[in-house]
Amino acid sequence: MYREIHNTAEDMVFAQVTETYAALEEQGSDICACRQCRLDTACYVLNRMAPRYILSNRGVARIERQAREHQQTRADIAALIHEGIKRVSHNRRPTADHIDGDLQRPDSRPVFNIPTIVGRLFNGLNFEPLSGVRVTLYREGAPVTMKDSNWQNPYDLVPSIQGTYTFWPASVSANTAGIHRVFEFSVKIEAPDFEPLDHFFSIPVASDLQPAPSFSMDRTFKLPDLYLFPPGEAEQNDNSERGELNPRLSVPKTDGLTTGPLSGGLSSISVGRRAVNY
């Protein structure tokens, strides 16, 4: 379903991680450059930068734009890679043997591989990406355990990631491969000057023979963009835009999938604002 969407940030990061490790090896560094450590570093970096999605069949225009942005991006990625290498080499996976070659897969057991979950948060008043926001992923009333320590939950948005948050939930055991199950999640979004927001969603997953070894584009679940508003601001905006004489009558009822005033691309707002009233 999502295979036609490609995150070009992955290509840039994987290429640059490979270059960086090669350069370190050439300098005689004793930092482990095994495949597992390189993947961990790549995940560390990808987890802290905005994804750059293209539809694989119309990527050309986007790639041209990226060429212009490329210079700055490389510098940002380089800084993140150095942070990532430091962190990965200080927290070596005890279960990996750190020799080059294929990833270690000590546990070959059927699991539901939950995809990585990606979304963006904006200020509903000026449409700027948000930072200083805490996003927590929940399932069955509790924060979800992440795949490993390179992924955080709750996730705190810093300015350099342009309102993007990502989660990679730990896989869930299955009795056998090929079972279909729907997993219900919610993200709770909290920021000092905004109304908190809960967004509910479900992800259908078919179980696999073994845990997914690495971050993969085929396993990304993209949430709709979400917009936060300061308390009370959303209603005021709706009314002033439509010039209603009696604002009380025109406030959309929070009955869930509101249409009309909040239509089209903004419909995810009403999903979130309904949840606020729980």
Ligand SMILES: [Zn+2]
């Ligand atoms: Zn290693």
